[in-house]
Amino acid sequence: xxxxxxxxxxxxxxxxxxxxxxxxxxxxxxxxxxxxxxxxxxxxxxxxxxxxxxxxxxxxxxxxxxxxxxxxxxxxxxxxxxxxxxxxxxxxxxxxxxxxxxxxxxxxxxxxxxxxxxxxxxxxxxxxxxxxxxxxxxxxxxxxxxxxxxxxxxxxxxxxxxxxxxxxxxxxxxxxxxxxxxxxxxxxxxxxxxxxxxxxxxxxxxxxxxxxxxxxxxxxxxxxxxxxxxxxxxxxxxxxxxxxxxxxxxxxxxxxxxxxxxxxxxxxxxxx
Amino acid sequence: xxxxxxxxxxxxxxxxxxxxxxxxxxxxxxxxxxxxxxxxxxxxxxxxxxxxxxxxxxxxxxxxxxxxxxxxxxxxxxxxxxxxxxxxxxxxxxxxxxxxxxxxxxxxxxxxxxxxxxxxxxxxxxxxxxxxxxxxxxxxxxxxxxxxxxxxxxxxxxxxxxxxxxxxxxxxxxxxxxxxxxxxxxxxxxxxxxxxxxxxxxxxxxxxxxxxxxxxxxxxxxxxxxxxxxxxxxxxxxxxxxxxxxxxxxxxxxxxxxxxxxxxxxxxxxxxxxxxxxxxxxxxxxxxxxxxxxxxxxxxxxxxxxxxxxxxxxxxxxxxxxxxxxxxxxxxxxxxxxxxxxxxxxxxxxxx
Numbered sequence: 001x002x003x004x005x006x007x008x009x010x011x012x013x014x015x016x017x018x019x020x021x022x023x024x025x026x027x028x029x030x031x032x033x034x035x036x037x038x039x040x041x042x043x044x045x046x047x048x049x050x051x052x053x054x055x056x057x058x059x060x061x062x063x064x065x066x067x068x069x070x071x072x073x074x075x076x077x078x079x080x081x082x083x084x085x086x087x088x089x090x091x092x093x094x095x096x097x098x099x100x101x102x103x104x105x106x107x108x109x110x111x112x113x114x115x116x117x118x119x120x121x122x123x124x125x126x127x128x129x130x131x132x133x134x135x136x137x138x139x140x141x142x143x144x145x146x147x148x149x150x151x152x153x154x155x156x157x158x159x160x161x162x163x164x165x166x167x168x169x170x171x172x173x174x175x176x177x178x179x180x181x182x183x184x185x186x187x188x189x190x191x192x193x194x195x196x197x198x199x200x201x202x203x204x205x206x207x208x209x210x211x212x213x214x215x216x217x218x219x220x221x222x223x224x225x226x227x228x229x230x231x232x233x234x235x236x237x238x239x240x241x242x243x244x245x246x247x248x249x250x251x252x253x254x255x256x257x258x259x260x261x262x263x264x265x266x267x268x269x270x271x272x
Numbered sequence: 273x274x275x276x277x278x279x280x281x282x283x284x285x286x287x288x289x290x291x292x293x294x295x296x297x298x299x300x301x302x303x304x305x306x307x308x309x310x311x312x313x314x315x316x317x318x319x320x321x322x323x324x325x326x327x328x329x330x331x332x333x334x335x336x337x338x339x340x341x342x343x344x345x346x347x348x349x350x351x352x353x354x355x356x357x358x359x360x361x362x363x364x365x366x367x368x369x370x371x372x373x374x375x376x377x378x379x380x381x382x383x384x385x386x387x388x389x390x391x392x393x394x395x396x397x398x399x400x401x402x403x404x405x406x407x408x409x410x411x412x413x414x415x416x417x418x419x420x421x422x423x424x425x426x427x428x429x430x431x432x433x434x435x436x437x438x439x440x441x442x443x444x445x446x447x448x449x450x451x452x453x454x455x456x457x458x459x460x461x462x463x464x465x466x467x468x469x470x471x472x473x474x475x476x477x478x479x480x481x482x483x484x485x486x487x488x489x490x491x492x493x494x495x496x497x498x499x500x501x502x503x504x505x506x507x508x509x510x511x512x513x514x515x516x517x518x519x520x521x522x523x524x525x526x527x528x529x530x531x532x533x534x535x536x537x538x539x540x541x542x543x544x545x546x547x548x549x550x551x552x553x554x555x556x557x558x559x560x561x562x563x564x565x566x567x568x569x570x571x572x573x574x575x576x577x578x579x580x581x582x583x584x585x586x587x588x589x590x591x592x593x594x595x596x597x598x599x600x601x602x603x604x605x606x607x608x609x610x611x612x613x614x615x616x617x618x619x620x621x622x623x624x
Contacts, residue, residue: 174347
């Protein structure tokens, strides 16, 4: 702050200019998309494309389907990641680099490879899952859990770093608590904001995911649906992009709000 | 048999032996401190009693049963940590109630115990605060109440005051002793602060490099240290090299001075030994029946209740602690002075 105040005028102008460029980069395509989505009727601005999108029953069903998959992914991912990250920090710190590397695999192995692998393994006995819709949904959630690992694991691990889990664990143990009580009553509640931010990233990623969804469930999911609409109907595609963007933002707000409430107000982020 | 018995405890971390052959008997209701520099094994020993570390060898017997390998959550031993370790997501009342809820005590009993505990630590009215809304001293009192609420068989305290300000530290020290005596609870207190250990404990266990150096009352370990380490670690110590002149009469020579000490029947004439004595036994001026040595004042430190004078005693630096009085004429650096001390104040440390 001090440095900014004393910085020469030219330097400050430069900072603002760079910020302005960044803003342009972010907002111009967004404004262009919004503008385009409003031009479905020739010569006038109208919400026609939006009406069409929203009146298509496939929109609602694809959206709810993907939202359900996203929430399931969050639940499974959190149940998998939180105890793992906790245990590694507590008892197996030497394994941390290994686990971090594993969680980064989705950045190295493309989703298409992962989904082919899943289909190959689970399309024949003894693990036949691809022959039923429930089976493919299970595969989809499993794939998503892997896909979001880098984000979820990192969020949770950072959250664990912020609290002294070793001493808290020992304090709980000395008071008679077993592992179940420690994880559910001490670790989870104190990781709430970390889990929320990981969950938010998970939902955003799953809602827009195209590759895995296309191969496993096709147009039932929001990603493939959006892609198809975008290919066939330009204005509706743009309207859909804007809607999904708005929904994503709404989710961010919702999570921030819920997260803050759950932590007992703004003060929780203050001292200590 | 003692209430808590630690038998031949050892703990090895890789190549280092953190605790070696530790033996101690603690009586019910006793307050015992483990005192020593960092790395002496005091915390490791405490953590073995708590169950957070498994001994490499040895046994821990509590109230007649062997708890050496019992998991920490089944030992019923309370613990207070240096970092307080309050659960950040729980209020003061919920923190105190935690152990009781885990034990599935009836709600009415929990409510009653929590209010008793708040009363005991004088924080009634704070039940709905969160840890981050409390000062360090208050947090540590809550941590103490939380550990006591489960009526533990033993209370372990791991440097509980180290993170606090000097004034709060002294206050809380007295509070801990008061509460321990009120409840008659058996307590083991780990500290590197000798003042804490001496003022709180029934007995002090002085540790160094994983070994017990001496066990005794604060009076004993301070006034009758058994090893050179204990003598130098607890309190200040003046060491004066002397030659034995007459062992039967207790006469030794320091430079040109013949000093009278207690008889030294086990030593022989001409032997070089070290004379040890506490700064508070040394005084300025001449007093009938005492030893006298000339010296030069190097500096004077005013510490409030006492005035610490550093004196060059014919090439040997010693400290003399004088009680402060309003009429005291403070010596000045460079002053020539005579140091006196009584014969019975000294003891002999054999040169290696």
